[in-house]
Amino acid sequence: MPWLQRRCFSSCGNISIPYPFGIEPGCYHDGFNLTCDYSFRHPKLFIGDGTVEVLEISIPNSTVCINSTNIMPLVDTDGASRPNTSRYHTWGGLREGGLFFVAPDRNKFLVLSCNNIQVILMGEDNSTINACATYCPSLEDSDSQPQLIRYLLLHGECSGLGCCGGGIPKGYTSYHIQLQPSNDSSFDAKSSVYIAEDGSYNISKLMYEPRGVALPALLDWVISNSSCQKHRSVAPACRSSNSFCQNYTSYVYNGYQCRCSAGYHGNPYILDGCQDIDECVHKEAHSCHGTCENMPGTFLCRCPDGTYGNPAVKGGCIKITNFSAGLTIGIVISGVAVLLLALSAPFVTRIVKLRKVKKRRAKLFNQNHGLLLQRLISQKADIGERMLFTLGDIEKATNNFDKSREVGGGGHGVVYKGIVDLHVVAIKKSKIVVQKEIDEFINEVAILSQINHRNVVKLLGCCLEAEVPLLVYEFISNGTLYQHLHVEGPTSLSWDNRLRIALEIARALAYLHSATSVPIFHRDIKSSNILLEESLTAKVSDFGASRYIPIDQTVMTAVQGTFGYLDPMYYYTGRLTDKSDVFSFGVLLVELLTRKKPYVYRSDNDASLVEHFVSSLTKGNLVDIADPQAMEEEDDGELQEVAILAAACTRLEGDSRPTMKEVEMALENLRARKKPSPYNSASKRYDGDQIVAPYKSIEDLLANKEMPIDGAIEESSRQYTIEEEILLSARYPR
Known part of the structure; x- marks a missing residue:
């Protein structure tokens, strides 16, 4: 074997080099060649051609710790900062398509800046996979900077004030980072972006460090881009007699790794490499x-x-x-x-x-506050004892979370199909949550379990014996609104079904906002979170981002949701209100009217879907963007009225938007007019600078927030000029 030969170096400086890694030809597995650079005072080790520095190699964990340099904005030679929106390619030395990937559970996407900037993290296929924005108080006040540092020292958080961050998806070899300044700010040499190992840095101390400092990051690696054979112990690269093959799967890339069997440790990639543990x-x-x-x-x-x-x-x-x-x-x-x-x-x-x-x-x-939930159950007679499931029940229902049982997944977790007590259920396995959120989670379970609305997916119970609580919902078998709406071909859901589904969603949201004991805000309304029964009845699902809010209160939360549907005011201020759901519902109405996807659509002049829609409505050219099928099937100006309602829901100022109850009443009235009535409603027409509505129109029903519809459209249009980057896609629906 090459690793046994004398000519194969086993270290570079103080870093060990185990097989399959190596420096000299014949000493490494294909794709695992390293470079030892002796030009430094202490030799440094690099992956491949010498652009990514290696700090440590772990065979048991299949990881490589690297030196992750930061991304800094360009500065003119005279020292003046200037905007820079170019895309920076990180870790270009890694081979595209494998075999090294940024470890998703061990790294963080981190942005440090005292300017109002937005940073978008994009995959190597140019898909948007995460984003965050920072804000700082005005530095003209000499006390602002010390106050910012004091805040970070006290809270240790990275939630947008001088610092923001997010998770890293699995399976990418490199990333593009796009920096965007807001209109009233610019970059400076103090702004920087990192992809770094979680826990390897202190935010408050990092604010004082020079921006050229590097942080460690962890890479996963696989030995081959093929999959394990039927018998896990059989794999060409797993050479030790006490080793087995383990698949590595992600959205982007699949491969396998070798592991030592239970009771053994060592290197599974060499003969007799896995030794017995004493x-x-x-x-x-x-x-x-x-x-x-x-x-x-x-x-x-x-x-x-x-x-x-x-x-x-x-x-x-x-x-x-x-x-x-x-x-x-x-x-x-x-x-x-x-x-x-x-x-x-x-x-x-x-x-x-x-x-x-x-x-x-x-x-x-106990850690997940199961005793607290048991007390809540005993105090509320309408919550059944069966809502607490054991982990054994869940494992049996999903065949130990068999991959073939997966029916969906996204930003909040993976959904499995299972059978409990002869009933088909959907079991949601959420991502890792912060411990301080467990108390809120238990209260939300107690509240959501009491929701009984025909257009809301019913929460049946939960399991608290896993590291992350598992949720059990009723199973809806007919897919999502997104799947039914965005099909190949000229025809999709009928206009009558679209209008009815919009009304059912509005009923559900109005119920959550105003009919429950404590108002519940969904925070992630989009077509992929609307499930459809066999009769195409709509069911609002995925309350992973939801929050219950005391009546007449506004709360500050970490921004969650899907770009393209996200309320711009909530995105910038972090203030969550019922009008945030109203904005997302307005975007959903635009999607139903146009059959275009809000998070990927760009017009010929690079406008977003909602911006183009509002502009077309303003100019009286709605036919240019509306779905031809909907135009053909609609009756009596219905499409025009729904378009006006969508524009009202997507106004920039939240107070100018209608409530979901008002939206529900407007759609109820519109549906009622399809039946014989004493009114003879005329179609809307575009006249000069404003839309003229017929009797009992959408604008009449929203008279308490009356403003010329052209004003609403102009305000919405201005909003998207400022916020157009917010409507970029988070490619994968939750």
């Missing part, structure tokens, strides 16, 4: 408090001579006091014990493991 060296860590005997891949534990009892428990071995009785018992027990231990070793090991699993589940149940 559990007896640290026997207490393996629940052995007696005499330990190491065995290949496992161990045996028994009470010492002269004692008897349970060696798996501390103090479980009891000394025999009567010599003759002890001698007789010892002879009998020792003979029987040897035989029983030999026969029952696998069972004992299994019992120990099951005990650990049970203890861990109980710990997670």
